[in-house]
Amino acid sequence: MSIDLSQFFEVFFEESFEGLDAMEAELLNLVPGEEDLETINTIFRAAHSIKGGSGTFGFTAVADFTHVLETLLDQIREGSRDLTAEHVNLLLKSVDCLRALLRALQAEQQPDLAEADELRIKFEEILGMRAAAKAVASNTDSEEPSAESSRNTFQIDFKPHHHLFKTGNEPLYMISELAELGDLETQAFQDDVPDITDFAPEECFLSWRFFLTTDKEQSCIEEVFEWVEDDANITITLCGGLFGDELEEKKVVQVATDTDIKETETAAKPTAEVKKSAPVKSAAANTESTSIRVGIDKVDSLINMVGELVITQAMLSQLGEQEITEATIASLQEGLAQLAHNTRDLQENVMRIRMLPISFVFSRFPRLVRDISQKLDKQVELKLLGEQTELDKTVMEKISDPMVHLVRNSLDHGLETVEKRVAAGKDPVGTVTLNAFHQGGNIVIEIMDDGQGLNTTKIREKAIKNGLISESDELSDNEINELIFLPGFSTADQVSDLSGRGVGMDVVRRNIEALSGSVEVSSAPGVGSTFTIRLPLTLAILDGQLVRIAEHTYIIPLISIIESLQIDISKVSRVGKDLDVLRLRDEYIPILRLYTIFNHQGAIETLDKTLLVVVESDNQKVGLLVDDLLSQQQVVIKSLEANYQKVDGVSGATILGDGRVSLIVDISGLIKLSGLRKPGSQELIIESKASLEAS
Amino acid sequence: MITSQDDLHNKLTLDQNQDVKQFLTFIMADEEYGVDILTVQEIRSWEEITVIPNAPDFVKGVINLRGTIVPIIDLRRRFAIPAIEYGPLTVVIILKVKLESTSKIMGIVVDAVSDVYSIAEHEAKAVPHLSDSEHAQFVAGLVNVGEKMVALLDLQKTMDI
Numbered sequence: 001m002s003i004d005l006s007q008f009f010e011v012f013f014e015e016s017f018e019g020l021d022a023m024e025a026e027l028l029n030l031v032p033g034e035e036d037l038e039t040i041n042t043i044f045r046a047a048h049s050i051k052g053g054s055g056t057f058g059f060t061a062v063a064d065f066t067h068v069l070e071t072l073l074d075q076i077r078e079g080s081r082d083l084t085a086e087h088v089n090l091l092l093k094s095v096d097c098l099r100a101l102l103r104a105l106q107a108e109q110q111p112d113l114a115e116a117d118e119l120r121i122k123f124e125e126i127l128g129m130r131a132a133a134k135a136v137a138s139n140t141d142s143e144e145p146s147a148e149s150s151r152n153t154f155q156i157d158f159k160p161h162h163h164l165f166k167t168g169n170e171p172l173y174m175i176s177e178l179a180e181l182g183d184l185e186t187q188a189f190q191d192d193v194p195d196i197t198d199f200a201p202e203e204c205f206l207s208w209r210f211f212l213t214t215d216k217e218q219s220c221i222e223e224v225f226e227w228v229e230d231d232a233n234i235t236i237t238l239c240g241g242l243f244g245d246e247l248e249e250k251k252v253v254q255v256a257t258d259t260d261i262k263e264t265e266t267a268a269k270p271t272a273e274v275k276k277s278a279p280v281k282s283a284a285a286n287t288e289s290t291s292i293r294v295g296i297d298k299v300d301s302l303i304n305m306v307g308e309l310v311i312t313q314a315m316l317s318q319l320g321e322q323e324i325t326e327a328t329i330a331s332l333q334e335g336l337a338q339l340a341h342n343t344r345d346l347q348e349n350v351m352r353i354r355m356l357p358i359s360f361v362f363s364r365f366p367r368l369v370r371d372i373s374q375k376l377d378k379q380v381e382l383k384l385l386g387e388q389t390e391l392d393k394t395v396m397e398k399i400s401d402p403m404v405h406l407v408r409n410s411l412d413h414g415l416e417t418v419e420k421r422v423a424a425g426k427d428p429v430g431t432v433t434l435n436a437f438h439q440g441g442n443i444v445i446e447i448m449d450d451g452q453g454l455n456t457t458k459i460r461e462k463a464i465k466n467g468l469i470s471e472s473d474e475l476s477d478n479e480i481n482e483l484i485f486l487p488g489f490s491t492a493d494q495v496s497d498l499s500g501r502g503v504g505m506d507v508v509r510r511n512i513e514a515l516s517g518s519v520e521v522s523s524a525p526g527v528g529s530t531f532t533i534r535l536p537l538t539l540a541i542l543d544g545q546l547v548r549i550a551e552h553t554y555i556i557p558l559i560s561i562i563e564s565l566q567i568d569i570s571k572v573s574r575v576g577k578d579l580d581v582l583r584l585r586d587e588y589i590p591i592l593r594l595y596t597i598f599n600h601q602g603a604i605e606t607l608d609k610t611l612l613v614v615v616e617s618d619n620q621k622v623g624l625l626v627d628d629l630l631s632q633q634q635v636v637i638k639s640l641e642a643n644y645q646k647v648d649g650v651s652g653a654t655i656l657g658d659g660r661v662s663l664i665v666d667i668s669g670l671i672k673l674s675g676l677r678k679p680g681s682q683e684l685i686i687e688s689k690a691s692l693e694a695s
Numbered sequence: 696m697i698t699s700q701d702d703l704h705n706k707l708t709l710d711q712n713q714d715v716k717q718f719l720t721f722i723m724a725d726e727e728y729g730v731d732i733l734t735v736q737e738i739r740s741w742e743e744i745t746v747i748p749n750a751p752d753f754v755k756g757v758i759n760l761r762g763t764i765v766p767i768i769d770l771r772r773r774f775a776i777p778a779i780e781y782g783p784l785t786v787v788i789i790l791k792v793k794l795e796s797t798s799k800i801m802g803i804v805v806d807a808v809s810d811v812y813s814i815a816e817h818e819a820k821a822v823p824h825l826s827d828s829e830h831a832q833f834v835a836g837l838v839n840v841g842e843k844m845v846a847l848l849d850l851q852k853t854m855d856i
Contacts, residue, residue: 552746597748598749600748638762640747640757640764642799643763643764643766643801644747644754644764644766644856645856647747647748647749649749650747653757659759660743660745660759661745661756661757661758661759661764662745663745663747663748
């Protein structure tokens with residue numbers, strides 16, 4: 001049998017992780033006492049395939065551990081045991097434990113079995129097989145704890161069909177599993193082994209007879225062979241304590257069960273030496289998955305599109321061979337237009353492959369919130385909104401850790417304890433809301449809590465103590481809130497294992513900025529705080545409107561443009577010192593003069609009949625004054641920071657068709673740069689409205 | 696540069712000396728400045744440039760260098776030397792500058808490229824501390840090459856915007 005199983009490892013790991021995710025999600029849905037059979041079945045199935053897979057690939061530790069899980073689940077499924085909250089907790093813990101085991105295996109490290117063993121013991125206590133289990137865990141050969149009288153000897157005849165190996169089963173594993181059940185005597189029969197000329201190495205010609213002395217039920221033995229019952233003749237008979245007569249009847253080959261047992265022992269041994277969680281951590285560092293699951297429809301549409309592309313290409317090359325006449329030029333142009341169309345479709349679809357709904361990230365939070373709220377003894381309700389919002393896979397993988405951190409912070413620092421909430425006249429159950437939505441070319445993720453809000457006095461004191469600001473600095477509340485993103489800042493009175501190590505928010509911000517996103521906080525004392533993460537949808541391409549300001553060409557992301565119009569001067573009013581506002585239907589749009597913001601000379605300065613591009617960012621509409629609207633095109637975003645640095649009001653650069661560099665306007669940066677009050681912009685508009693009405 | 700056998704011999708023996716480096720020199724306001732030749736990526740003629748809004752005045756803008764966006768620094772302005780019209784000799788030297796953890800590709804606009812010299816680093820002398828000199832901070836050392844004096848640039852400082 002020379003199939004290299006390791007080539008399937010990755011698939012197994014991915015499937016197992018998916019299975020674990022499914023188990024976790026379903027477990028969270030389980031309410032003891034009113035459990036849904038289908039839910040338990042789903043959990044059972046997931047556990048079962050993990051067990052099967054890990055057995056096949058020789059990850060005995062995982063298989064053994066899942067086995068006890070499965071036993072418990074099976075009993076619950078059959079109704080012979082009632083589900084309790086304790087079971088759910090244990091099952092959730094074991095999901096974590098399995099995940100850690102699999103991660104370690106995936107990283108080809110020695111898994112840490114301490115937790116698994118601990119959990120397994122608990123399960124076995126529940127299942128009432130604790131006594132026997134102890135013996136297995138310590139040493140197979142050690143003296144049996146219970147009375148000899150309960151021990152039975154089974155004779156097991158195991159005659160696999162020739163095709164056993166092709167079904168992915170390996171008798172050796174079953175034999176070692178049997179050996180764990182008790183004292184095992186093994187006979188192997190090689191009568192069926194044909195002459196070397198007829199010998200097929202991928203078929204199984206051996207058969208076995210086992211004598212197993214054990215205190216387990218017959219069902220435990222049957223379970224060992226569960227996977228092969230259709231591929232073998234198995235008879236299990238109880239023969240009391242008597243055997244030995246038939247031993248020499250046939251040619252006997254002793255299968256080295258001893259070595260098998262040793263193998264399982266060495267797998268368990270490192271437990272004592274491996275320090276807790278250390279190997280798992282390092283493994284987690286590179287678990288960003290490198291493969292992606294794509295719906296078949298997406299792939300099919302790609303194939304269709306490539307087909308069209310090939311046809312267009314054939315048409316064009318045919319045209320290229322013809323003599324150039326006016327007629328061919330027309331069809332050439334047509335062909336090129338079609339090519340452009342095809343390329344665009346193809347590109348959109350390829351991008352779509354990378355897009356996944358954000359529920360992949362959100363789904364881990366119910367569990368997290370449940371665990372943390374139990375630990376903190378707070379009552380928390382988690383609301384998830386906009387789970388179907390799609391996001392680039394790379395962005396998604398990198399955003400989940402910062403989000404976990406923010407949610408933890410909200411639970412730990414943001415939400416008050418039940419008593420405090422009741423005292424403040426709030427609902428004793430706190431709410432944490434995760435919300436995701438698209439806005440412009442961005443995805444916005446909000447993490448809201450209805451807790452106590454950020455304590456500005458405390459933050460200020462802390463910042464002064466840490467030397468981040470000086471005593472005399474006058475800071476607005478917003479500026480104070482911003483301080484929490486500075487390195488080495490933590491206001492937790494007590495450092496807990498949840499948060500408060502002071503390596504938090506600055507890392508969060510750094511990670512998000514590495515994805516060219518931003519994170520902001522707004523907070524109201526006693527009402528709650530909201531963290532807003534803004535991320536680009538994809539990191540590569542955008543549709544842009546080219547505009548001219550004096551002799552400079554800029555690109556405005558098409559997605560943020562609402563409309564472009566010629567200013568009617570009669571609708572413009574001046575507010576305050578230097579802000580012009582355009583009345584557009586029933587809205588008042590502040591006019592931003594790009595040439596002043598960007599400091600360019602020679603642009604059109606009069607407002608009348610000049611072009612205004614109305615854009616929206618952060619729910620705020622502004623008009624950008626431009627000299628001219630040029631073409632629209634797709635642009636590949638290039639980083640300015642790679643060789644230069646971040647430029648305010650500019651999100652990146654691109655190279656136009658003629659080779660020139662053009663800068664891409666960052667609308668929200670621009671609004672900040674222009675000095676329009678962003679968080680309070682609503683007031684500004686109302687204020688301007690009032691002054692308009694007055695005039 | 697190498698005119699005789701002796702010169703060639705000198706040059707070869709010099710090169711064997713580990714502390715000898717080759718420097719590309721360029722002219723600016725009749726002064727000669729040198730940069731380590733290994734940092735030089737290429738030399739280009741002056742071309743149209745895209746202005747970066749609100750950048751420091753010595754940052755002329757960015758160019759497209761085969762798909763990479765490369766900022767261009769006007770060294771005259773950086774050194775507070777009066778600006779001149781760009782002429783046919785005006786060149787852009789594209790440099791790869793090692794910064795703390797990364798390296799950045801940037802261009803400098805200079806009056807003209809001059810020569811390549813082999814210079815032993817230990818020959819470089821420290822710049823006299825003269826507070827009135829605007830650009831002394833960008834010079835790592837001074838060396839004599841024949842009759843001329845060449846100022847070796849401290850690129851990290853020069854390019855630290």
